Every structure is written in structure tokens, then in C-alpha cells.
Amino acid sequence: MAVRVSVILPTYPAKNHPYIFPKLIRTKLKTIQNMSTSSESKRVVVCGGGVIGVCTAYYLSKLGATVTVIEQSSIACAASGKAGGFLALDWCDNGPVSSLARVSFNLHRSLSSLLDGPSSYGYRPLTTLSVIVNESTPIKPGPRGVLPDWVDGSAQEGKQIGSDQSTAQVHPGLFTRRLMSEALEKYGAEVVIGKVEVVEVSRDGRVESVVLEDGRVVEADSVVLALGPWSSKMVMLSSLFRVYGMKAHSIVLEPKEPGLISPHALFLSYFPSPGSRPLDPEVYPRPTGEVYICGISSTEEVPDNPVEVLPNPDSIKTLKRVAENVSSHLKEGNAQVTAEQACFLPCTDDGNPVIGELPGTKGCFVATGHSCWGILNGPATGAALAELVIHGQTTIVDLTSFSPSRFVATGKRR
Secondary structure: OEEEEEEOOOOOOOOOOOOOOOOEEEEEEEOOOOOOOOOOOOEEEEEOOOHHHHHHHHHHHHOOOEEEEEEOOOOOOOHHHHOOOEEEOOOOOOOOOHHHHHHHHHHHHHHHHHHOHHHHOOOEEOEEEEEEEEOOOOOOOOOOOOOOOOOOOOEEEEEEEEOOOOEEEOOHHHHHHHHHHHHHHHHOOEEEEOOEEEEEEOOOOEEEEEEEOOOOEEEOOEEEEOOHHHHHHOHHHHOOOOEEEEEEEEEEEEEOOHHHOOOEEEEEEEEOOOOOOOEOOEEEEOOOOOEEEEEEEEEOOOOOOHHHOOOOHHHHHHHHHHHHHHOHHHOEOOEEEEEEEEEEEEEEOOOOOEEEEOOOOEOEEEEEOOHHHHHHHHHHHHHHHHHHHHHOOOOOOOOHHHOOHHHHHOOOOO
């Protein structure tokens, strides 16, 4: 049996832990095999409840598809709930992702206007700075150029690398869940909790259904595999291309005086000691007064279940030290650590996402490999893929360079 869920999202800022899925307030049981659908409505199963899968489900449902999202744990339980939520208009320029990023940045603006982003998931423009921090440098009093007053630690210098016209932020977990709620309540999408075992394909090479680990079968006209780093666990994907997980760590702090923290995102070159190689942590104040700090990445094996992803103690310790050296407001005693966490970012060997229909399997689509830009590029990926699934072509952005067919063209798995 499937569970159809309806949710109420907390008004932002939320007082409860920001990564807990809002309480389910209404459930309705219905058999998965007998999904209600009109003769004109295409049944689409989206596997994966992260930002890519949810954005795709949202735009598919807006186009009239009957959408079922299958998620192993909970919506935004992995990187989509533990990321920084940083958005940039032009940071991907001069590369394959340029048009995708620009379209998606503007879609974030539109979605914020439509869904009351500032109050529902913390959307806001912000100024972005590049800052050099050296632990061994004594703190110097007096004016500090472009650095805001709360950055009063060992920062040597800073320069502006983004304005409130070109950089912005969202709370990624709340954004993803808000979009999922909209698809559920307004467009009739469904969420099924379960682990995808296999996609069944007919003799003529067309998808027929998705089989879950517990034996449930979800019938489909089309399937979208938006599994993030768990794409590596799906043979029909891993046999064609490689997606590996980059484990990234983060902490969330609540300063005693949150009103003193201005909306400045910081990209650090952080030197733990003289002559050492710099680390590259990032600092994002949020409208709640929380401060999110991330960094310290490594390539590791992705566990089977998102709930099994645990942070490395040494990495968390380093991020706490970064916080103390950036600002006195983030030191122990002046701020409380409310989250110590890790997540896996989905990466590909050529550095580009994989978006499109799988060669040789009609009706089976994939969207993965967005690395650190998943939150930014979620809306454009979802909107374009929805067009491709429903209409067979895209108008919002060209997906040609992201097609999984590029791996077939090389003659080998990459």
C-alpha cells in the first residue's frame, strides 16, 4: 500500500531543528498499482526525494503528469537538507553549466515570488566576499575594508565577489520541502517511502514499472532516476557512467546576538598554520540568525542508507576552529552548535551533471551529478527534464551537453 501525504511547513524562521521533515497531518492509503489517472495524464515515477527529484516532480505535476516520488528515507534527508543553499548567477559562466545556472538562478527568483520564499524558506539576496584567514595572524583593531563588523577574527583581507544582484541563498531543506508540499497539495503528486530495487523494462525496451525492495510495484509510463550519489548503487546507471560521492562536512551555530550578523556569505582561504596549504570553508549566515559553515571534503564510499551518513569528528573539530577564528560571535560561549553533520555530493568524472533519457531504454530518464551546485541548478534541471519527459524536447535550457549518451559516444564507461 502507498501512503499519500499532505504536509504543513513551518513559517520561516522555524524554531525547531531545520532538517526535520514537517509532521504529516493527513494520510490516505491507496494501492500503488491502481493509481488514479486520467486518460491524458502520463504516469511518472520520480526516484529520489532530494532537490533534483523534487524540482522535477514539481514541474512534471504542473504540466499535468500524475507523479509519484519514491524516497528511501524522507524528503531532503541527505545533501538537500544539509547543504549551504548558496545561489550564484554567473559563477558557472564560460563552462557547460553556464546556461543551466543562469536560468536556474532566475527560476529561484520566480519561485520565491510565487511561494513567498523569504518567509517560507529563507530566500534572500546577499553580498558575497572572498576572505583570507590566517590562524597565526594577530587580530588587528580598526577599519577592515569590505569586511562586516562581525568578521572580527584573524581575517587579513577581503574582497567582494558577489552582489545582491548576483548571489542569493535559500535554506535548502525548507526549499525542497516547500516545493514538495506545493506539488502534493496543489497538483496531486504522491510520496511513497521505500527503497528502489529495479526498474522493469519491457521486451521492446520501454519502462513499465519500478519495483521496491519490499516487493511493491509502482506502474509508470516514464521513470526519472534522481538518486544523487546513490546513482552508483543502480546497475542500469553505474554500467553506463560513474557517479561518486564527495563527503562534505558542516556545522550550524546559533549566536547569542544574531542581530549583529549581517547577510554576507564568506568564501575563505583559511591557513591553519604558517606555510600550510589553505582550506576552503564557506560561511553562510541565515535569516534565522543561524550561521552555517561547511568544508573539509573527501571521497568516500556512499553507504546504502542516507541515515547512515555520519560526520568525521576531526572535520567537525576543524570547522569549529574556523568559526572561532572568523568571528568572536561564533566562539564557544558566544554561540551554540546546533548541528554537526555530513552529506555526499554526487560527482561525475567529467565534472558535468547527467540529465536526459538513458540510451536504449525508452521512458527512463536520469538527473544526477550536480556536485556542489545541486540547490542552484535544481529548478532549471527539473523544469527542463519535465519538458523532455512530457513533450520530448526542451525549450527552457538545452540539455544536449548533459545527455547520458555522451558516455556511449566515448565507447567506454567513464
